[in-house]
Amino acid sequence: MSDQPISRFPVATLEDVPTDIRDYVLAIQEKSGFVPNVFLALAHRPDECRAFMNYHDTLMDGDSGLTKAEREMIVVATSAANQCLYCVVSHGAILRIRAKDPLLADQVAVNYRKANISDRQRAMLDYAMKVALCSEDIEDADFAPLREHGFTQDDIWDIGAVAAFFAMSNRLANMASMRPNDEFYGLGR
Template structure:
């Protein structure tokens, strides 16, 4: 049986890509042991690839009031609400590793209200889901609820920006019918032996 395609759109060969994009993809492959399909799927539009990953990295790799695991929690919960298989599977794997909890990603992708999280994290995800699903309804009271949970205004911006960025990512992944890499499904589920 042949492997299904990873995208409805053209997937360029690594050797045909601009040097900077090829180098970024090879660096990711070196770190993770495989090339996540999102890199190959988006590479057919080099300018958009660069913009997408610049904003992704600015949101997800920075220091601040949110941990890297909490940033991934936002991605998984909002991607589940947006029915994005690729992002739930890929970021679920990252979350399992960063949170050191093999159950959390599945819980968040389904219903964060039933997940093994703190009240602070629930407030974070309540807000993130409102931004992802009904941003026109965000009010000052939503920011007050975040402040009451211990988040700064900069944290609130980060939560909202991650939810908004991944709403775009979810829609692109669904548009392309992007297939998650098989490697993602088992990452972080079992302790390393």
């Protein structure tokens, strides 16, 4: 276990957070075997933590034409482009588990264009990267390749929403110098 700080900002302890946040984090701990540092780093601002968790869960676990693994691909690719160590490491672990592929997350993080993914997923990630890095340049023509691969209007929204949410998350994690848990590195390998 690292002795490096979790964040540049205050870090909550489970004993100090409101009951609803504590219950949420304990449920994750039960499932994963550890408390992801992001929750302790965000919990020092409970209202923001709740809003973050609610939107995260809606995007990543809600109904969508995208698989959960595809949503994680978006997070890993865009987080790598945004140089967010925390999100690449933590969501890379989740991607390995959800895709049942120990190599995919590393491929997507380094260069999704050379990763072992489908043409459909490549089109999805091309669009997600544009949302994450230069959303001001998005135009109607950007939707054509997605539609050609069968993405619906709702799917296209979901791709953009995941990329946009994690662009914000990446910036918060980088600003705080949030450290990924050591446990993430070995998951799904």
